[in-house]
Amino acid sequence: MNNSYPARENWRRLKNRLILGTITVLALIPTVPLFLILFQLLHKGLSSLSLDFFLNLPAPPGEPGGGIANAIVGTIIIVGLATLIGVPISIMAGIYLSEYGKESKLAHAVRISADVLQGVPSIVIGIVAYAWVVRPMGHFSALSGSVALALMMIPVVVRTTEEVLRLVPDILREASLALGIPYWRTVLKVVLPTGMVGVTTGILIAVARIAGETAPLLFTAFGNQFMTFNPLEPMNALPLVIFNYATSPYEDWWQQAWGASIVLVFMVLALNIVSRLLARRIAGEK
Amino acid sequence: MTTPKNLYRQIKYDIAFRKLATGTGIFVIILVVAAFLTLVYESWPAIKAYGVKFLWNTTWDPVTLEFGALPFLVGTLITSFLALAISVPFALAGAIFLGELAPPQIANPVSFVIELLAGIPSVIYGLWALFYLVPLVRAFQMKIGAPPYGLGLFTASLVLAIMILPYALSVARDVISLVPQDLKEAAYGLGATRWETIRHVVLPYARSGILAGIVLALGRALGETMAVTMVIGNRSAMPQSIWDLANTMASVIANEFTEATEDLHLAALVEIGLLLFVITVIVNLIARIFIVKTKVR
Amino acid sequence: MTSIKNPIFRTEDLCAYYRDFMAIKHVTVSIPEKKVTAVMGPSGCGKTTFIRCLNRLHELTPGARITGKIYLRDKDILKMDPIVVRRKVGMVFQRPNPFPTMTIYENVLAGYKLLGIRLPKEVADRIVEDALRKAALWDEVKDVLHRRGTFLSGGQQQRLCIARALAVKPEVLLMDEPTSALDPKATLQIENLIVELKSTVTIVIVTHNMPQAGRISDYTAFFYLGELIEFGPTAEVFTNPKDPRTEEYLTGKFS
Numbered sequence: 001m002n003n004s005y006p007a008r009e010n011w012r013r014l015k016n017r018l019i020l021g022t023i024t025v026l027a028l029i030p031t032v033p034l035f036l037i038l039f040q041l042l043h044k045g046l047s048s049l050s051l052d053f054f055l056n057l058p059a060p061p062g063e064p065g066g067g068i069a070n071a072i073v074g075t076i077i078i079v080g081l082a083t084l085i086g087v088p089i090s091i092m093a094g095i096y097l098s099e100y101g102k103e104s105k106l107a108h109a110v111r112i113s114a115d116v117l118q119g120v121p122s123i124v125i126g127i128v129a130y131a132w133v134v135r136p137m138g139h140f141s142a143l144s145g146s147v148a149l150a151l152m153m154i155p156v157v158v159r160t161t162e163e164v165l166r167l168v169p170d171i172l173r174e175a176s177l178a179l180g181i182p183y184w185r186t187v188l189k190v191v192l193p194t195g196m197v198g199v200t201t202g203i204l205i206a207v208a209r210i211a212g213e214t215a216p217l218l219f220t221a222f223g224n225q226f227m228t229f230n231p232l233e234p235m236n237a238l239p240l241v242i243f244n245y246a247t248s249p250y251e252d253w254w255q256q257a258w259g260a261s262i263v264l265v266f267m268v269l270a271l272n273i274v275s276r277l278l279a280r281r282i283a284g285e286k
Numbered sequence: 287m288t289t290p291k292n293l294y295r296q297i298k299y300d301i302a303f304r305k306l307a308t309g310t311g312i313f314v315i316i317l318v319v320a321a322f323l324t325l326v327y328e329s330w331p332a333i334k335a336y337g338v339k340f341l342w343n344t345t346w347d348p349v350t351l352e353f354g355a356l357p358f359l360v361g362t363l364i365t366s367f368l369a370l371a372i373s374v375p376f377a378l379a380g381a382i383f384l385g386e387l388a389p390p391q392i393a394n395p396v397s398f399v400i401e402l403l404a405g406i407p408s409v410i411y412g413l414w415a416l417f418y419l420v421p422l423v424r425a426f427q428m429k430i431g432a433p434p435y436g437l438g439l440f441t442a443s444l445v446l447a448i449m450i451l452p453y454a455l456s457v458a459r460d461v462i463s464l465v466p467q468d469l470k471e472a473a474y475g476l477g478a479t480r481w482e483t484i485r486h487v488v489l490p491y492a493r494s495g496i497l498a499g500i501v502l503a504l505g506r507a508l509g510e511t512m513a514v515t516m517v518i519g520n521r522s523a524m525p526q527s528i529w530d531l532a533n534t535m536a537s538v539i540a541n542e543f544t545e546a547t548e549d550l551h552l553a554a555l556v557e558i559g560l561l562l563f564v565i566t567v568i569v570n571l572i573a574r575i576f577i578v579k580t581k582v583r
Numbered sequence: 584m585t586s587i588k589n590p591i592f593r594t595e596d597l598c599a600y601y602r603d604f605m606a607i608k609h610v611t612v613s614i615p616e617k618k619v620t621a622v623m624g625p626s627g628c629g630k631t632t633f634i635r636c637l638n639r640l641h642e643l644t645p646g647a648r649i650t651g652k653i654y655l656r657d658k659d660i661l662k663m664d665p666i667v668v669r670r671k672v673g674m675v676f677q678r679p680n681p682f683p684t685m686t687i688y689e690n691v692l693a694g695y696k697l698l699g700i701r702l703p704k705e706v707a708d709r710i711v712e713d714a715l716r717k718a719a720l721w722d723e724v725k726d727v728l729h730r731r732g733t734f735l736s737g738g739q740q741q742r743l744c745i746a747r748a749l750a751v752k753p754e755v756l757l758m759d760e761p762t763s764a765l766d767p768k769a770t771l772q773i774e775n776l777i778v779e780l781k782s783t784v785t786i787v788i789v790t791h792n793m794p795q796a797g798r799i800s801d802y803t804a805f806f807y808l809g810e811l812i813e814f815g816p817t818a819e820v821f822t823n824p825k826d827p828r829t830e831e832y833l834t835g836k837f838s
Contacts, residue, residue: 013479023379023382024379024387027382034403036414041414092306093310095307099307100311106308115571120509120563122509122511126543127325127555128324131327174640174643174676174680178638179673180668180698182698185296190684193684194683208405211407212409212410215536218544239409246409246412264407265407268405268406
């Protein structure tokens with residue numbers, strides 16, 4: 001024991017170094033593909049950007065040129081409509097959980113439902129929206145895509161709304177109630193504004209997430225070669241362009257798929273960064 | 287100043303608002319139940335036609351209208367678990383590195399980039415894989431004498447692995463950062479090395495949370511559609527090897543849904559969606575149990 | 584016990600519960616109008632619960648309920664809607680709680696704004712100035728009315744909360760240890776303010792601080808384990824307590 005003691009110590013120290021070294025190497029390996037993705041996206045994407053790309057409509061198959069103006073407009077309309085549908089429902093449900101339901105059985109059922117909905121694969125959400133909107137209308141439409149995206153947005157915003165409102169101190173609710181303000185106005189005018197920055201952060205995160213969703217749009221918004229502002233018609237969207245062009249046989253379209261990707265990534269990144277800055281502002285206020 | 291009349295109206299509004307909020311909560315439950323029932327209803331012709339045989343029939347033929355889901359079940363399970371097997375060691379190492387080893391000046395910006403990567407849409411991972419990963423895999427296949435498709439189960443698993451890595455990593459890192467400092471200091475105080483502290487204090491403490499992260503990543507891999515659809519090859523037969531072209535449950539829906547002209551074909555696709563729904567719900571509920579466990583402690 | 588003529592508040596056999604726990608036991612008391620009544624007693628004796636019954640904030644706590652009667656003048660407030668009661672019975676809390684999203688000006692008008700009542704600008708300006716003057720805050724904030732209330736010091740915030748409560752012209756102002764989070768100088772300002780205010784509004788103040796009760800109150804109610812042990816003019820209660828438990832408390836035997 002006495003003799004082996006220093007040897008044992010050395011072995012422990014060596015083992016420590018070996019394992020920590022291995023962990024560091026393992027941690028660094030995946031940065032290679034991740035870095036490559038970013039690099040190749042920037043390299044390929046930026047080179048395909050031009051003013052025409054933003055302003056033109058898609059060219060007929062096989063013809064060079066053309067742009068993604070309709071897809072940019074489409075993504076904004078589809079995502080905007082989804083936000084209009086999803087946010088009021090989500091905020092009201094979040095208010096229910098934080099202000100009324102609290103620890104009741106019904107509230108727990110709502111929370112579990114939101115968790116389940118969040119876990120449902122986006123392609124399955126697409127089927128549901130197809131059955132709910134496309135089938136009754138008889139044709140594909142931007143609206144059905146928005147319904148699908150709203151379904152994906154709801155769980156995220158419900159849970160963040162609840163969390164944020166729960167952080168609003170009770171003394172503010174009491175201050176308002178003690179003035180004879182009814183609870184519903186207390187919630188809408190005191191509690192919600194106090195948590196508004198947090199709720200907005202949650203909405204932006206959710207919007208960033210759904211803006212890049214492709215699967216639920218495949219058989220709802222479907223895509224469209226032309227410009228349309230009518231949400232009851234099929235509409236193009238950036239993710240659909242990327243998918244359709246990438247899997248097409250035309251080299252020119254591949255290039256445009258990269259261009260559309262960089263536009264989409266910048267949109268998503270901008271939303272993410274804004275929401276992060278907002279989140280930091282909340283943290284700073286505390 | 288305030289007329290009582292106004293106040294009494296407010297009282298009515300108070301009740302109405304409470305009902306509206308509660309109703310919206312119930313509406314969220316209804317949405318989920320209705321989604322499930324819709325899937326059951328829409329797939330009913332297929333359920334009636336094939337019964338449980340649907341689960342292990344290996345033939346999927348829209349021409350003869352014979353539909354079995356086994357090739358896709360197998361495709362989904364192989365790609366998801368292979369992706370998990372590839373991804374988890376790296377994710378865990380990355381989480382330990384960022385949470386315990388790297389100084390904050392490195393850990394913070396790296397974590398930021400990783401979270402941004404987790405936000406990149408899957409269709410872009412698919413695009414990248416199609417143009418960069420597929421040629422690489424093809425070259426590798428030629429070298430080892432496998433059929434040089436480039437596309438297939440293996441490529442799909444690789445993309446999935448890359449996609450779920452940032453996600454699993456950030457969950458694991460969050461849990462590791464929750465381990466109380468005094469516990470770690472206690473271990474160092476006893477003369478433990480850094481690795482011993484990680485091995486015997488940090489990892490056991492964070493175990494439930496890490497498992498939850500892995501299960502959540504699995505849920506994501508099971509339902510991931512676009513990137514897989516773009517590189518798996520879309521072949522609706524039982525895969526015989528890891529290099530085979532195949533289909534997952536999600537990718538077959540993405541590929542065939544808009545082309546299905548026969549009602550039975552459509553119903554069979556919806557039934558696959560139903561199976562996917564049920565599987566992911568179960569997986570997510572398991573993850574929820576792990577998360578509850580983490581919070582209790 | 585001392586009888587009060589024309590009380591503003593009168594409770595009869597008032598009991599308050601948190602689920603099975605009885606926090607207030609059979610309290611019958613009359614509170615005089617336009618006076619300062621101090622509610623005293625050791626921690627956990629139910630004094631805060633008592634005043635939270637008077638504006639029906641008590642029942643917001645899950646599982647809380649009230650039995651007995653509380654008359655505001657001649658009306659049983661337990662039969663009125665809480666919203667109506669709270670317009671007449673304002674409250675100031677232990678910790679200053681101005682609304683963080685509102686300016687000083689908006690905070691004072693919160694009782695109107697939150698209810699959706701639109702006031703003409705002159706009326707609003709007058710209410711704000713009036714309430715801030717009554718709360719002895721006007722001179723300090725008149726140039727920063729449109730800044731957030733949360734920038735003020737603790738004592739100023741508390742006076743802002745008093746102004747906010749006064750702005751809706753309540754008949755009674757309940758105060759729950761309003762100086763316990765403040766420094767001595769701010770405490771003194773609030774105490775002076777309370778004495779000035781009693782010409783316009785009835786004040787019921789919970790306090791832990793015996794000298795404070797002695798300085799500012801006209802009447803004192805002494806609670807012990809949820810029961811009202813003693814009630815009377817402050818001078819009398821302090822110099823010649825009838826109940827031995829009051830005496831023990833006043834001489835510092837327990838807190």
